Amino acid sequence: MNQILEIIYSHLCNEENYRLITIEKTEPTSISSYEYEEFRKDVKERLKIKLKTGLCSEFLINQLAIHKANLGEKYSDKIEFYNVSEILNLIEKIENDKLVGLPYNKEPLKGYLHIHHNTYSGFGASLVRNVKEYWFKNGVIRPHRVEEFEEILNQHSNGKLSTVAIMMHQKAVFNRNLRGEWLIYRIVDSKKYYLCLASHREGVDRVKSDENIFVNKISKCLLEFSELK
Structure with a gap:
């Protein structure tokens, strides 16, 4: 059992790295200021x-607007391409109290809420990461997932590693607790x-991520919305 888990974990790690869009994998693109303003107008209208x-x-x-223009947004050495329609629909659901974000419990983001979106960002890298984190922690299967994994092995005793991997993938996806950004x-x-x-x-x-989010993003929003200070 342990050998199978090691092989599958290694495969998931390799797949995640392969599917991540790094700066080296992309070519520089740009749009005119006029085109950018048109994308901003479209977002505002929606x-x-x-x-x-x-x-x-x-x-x-x-x-x-950046994602609407399909330019991609830099996060560390990675580039993310988000589905704007999905995010706008998410905002609509939050507005109608159909969804509620989770609160941050520690400074500097305490008092703010966050909600996950874009499970399939990075052309599947985020999805692979979610499957990996559903089953493993620090390269070892999570204790409360052992029985679930053993059931898969018992139900698919043909010994095909690919079948076991597919079933593990499906279990994680159907759990519907996938996390994106x-x-x-x-x-x-x-x-x-x-x-x-x-x-x-x-x-x-x-910890460092939360600090950077506050300094580089939230602090700029506080200049616009002084009532949040």
């Missing part, structure tokens, strides 16, 4: 429909303020 009482920061509008927002006096898109890749660890 937000008029999605928002009820909430407000969207200029920082987030700029991010959405974050939309960060805050609620003050019952009004929702949508601030920015962020990623766990914005620092060497979670």
Whole structure:
């Protein structure tokens, strides 16, 4: 059993690295200021429909315009391409109280909420990472997943490693607790303020990532929404 797990874990790690879009894998692209403003206008028009009482920061509008233009956004040494329609629909659901984000519990992001989006970002890299994290922690199968894994082995005793890997993939996906990147927002006096898109890749660890998100993104939004300070 352990040998099978080691092979599958190694395969998932390799797949994740292969599917990540790094700067080296992309070619520089650009658009004119006129085209960029047209994308911003499109995002703003769509937000008029999605928002009820909430407000969207200029920082987030700029991010959405970049993704609408399919330019990609740099996170550390990786490039992410997000589905703008998906994010706008997510905002609409939050506005209608159909979805609620999770609160950050530690400074400097305490008081803000985040919700996951874009499970399939990075042409599948995020999905592979989710499958890996569903089953493993630090390269070892999670204790509460052992029984689940043994059931897969018993049900598919033909010995084909590919069959076991596929079933592990399906189990993780059907769990529907997949995580992509974050939309960060805050609620003050019952009004929702949508601030920015962020990623766990914005620092060497979670603590540094949170600090970078606050300094590089949230602090700029606070200049626009002084009531959030």
